[in-house]
Amino acid sequence: xxxxxxxxxxxxxxxxxxxxxxxxxxxxxxxxxxxxxxxxxxxxxxxxxxxxxxxxxxxxxxxxxxxxxxxxxxxxxxxxxxxxxxxxxxxxxxxxxxxxxxxxxxxxxxxxxxxxxxxxxxxxxxxxxxxxxxxxxxxxxxxxxxxxxxxxxxxxxxxxxxxxxxxxxxxxxxxxxxxxxxxxxxxxxxxxxxxxxxxxxxxxxxxxxxxxxxxxxxxxx
Numbered sequence: 001x002x003x004x005x006x007x008x009x010x011x012x013x014x015x016x017x018x019x020x021x022x023x024x025x026x027x028x029x030x031x032x033x034x035x036x037x038x039x040x041x042x043x044x045x046x047x048x049x050x051x052x053x054x055x056x057x058x059x060x061x062x063x064x065x066x067x068x069x070x071x072x073x074x075x076x077x078x079x080x081x082x083x084x085x086x087x088x089x090x091x092x093x094x095x096x097x098x099x100x101x102x103x104x105x106x107x108x109x110x111x112x113x114x115x116x117x118x119x120x121x122x123x124x125x126x127x128x129x130x131x132x133x134x135x136x137x138x139x140x141x142x143x144x145x146x147x148x149x150x151x152x153x154x155x156x157x158x159x160x161x162x163x164x165x166x167x168x169x170x171x172x173x174x175x176x177x178x179x180x181x182x183x184x185x186x187x188x189x190x191x192x193x194x195x196x197x198x199x200x201x202x203x204x205x206x207x208x209x210x211x212x213x214x215x216x217x218x219x220x221x
């Protein structure tokens with residue numbers, strides 16, 4: 001999952017069109033079928049807004065694709081983004097993540113849950129035209145991990161770490177922290193600093209990387 005820094009906290013980013021999120025990927029040409037549906041057929045299936053269609057035309061021109069190819073490769077991503085948001089709202093305690101696996105093919109995605117993937121999700125007809133990798137038993141939800149990120153970040157700030165960036169790793173369930181050392185940390189090892197921190201910063205899934213004092217990590221709180 002792609003992460004971004006938001007007022008110092010690297011937050012979960014909703015799935016968006018590849019024009020806005022280059023990491024979506026598009027898959028290799030070999031992954032395309034020999035015969036594509038017509039543009040009109042795909043536009044009707046995807047129920048695209050006029051704005052989304054204009055974005056696709058722009059991307060097609062930029063990439064040297066036909067409109068049909070652009071629709072097949074990325075035209076479905078807006079629908080998938082809405083679907084992921086629905087999962088986020090319907091299963092707040094169980095939903096882990098949903099994302100695009102561009103390197104696996106032009107229509108490859110994943111959906112992850114903390115436990116079992118509900119059958120109504122697994123067999124939802126809106127996923128019928130996609131290649132879906134279901135990931136089960138991650139052991140954590142997006143909501144819980146996101147709350148932990150915020151808690152860890154502001155605990156670090158309150159302890160005087162003025163340069164700190166914090167974000168989730170949805171593949172591992174870890175909270176990743178980059179922090180510039182404080183003046184009081186001079187001469188102390190990373191292990192000594194961690195040992196002095198409160199329990200919520202010493203949780204098994206919290207990984208803190210300390211940078212030299214004065215390092216500018218970016219982000220404003």
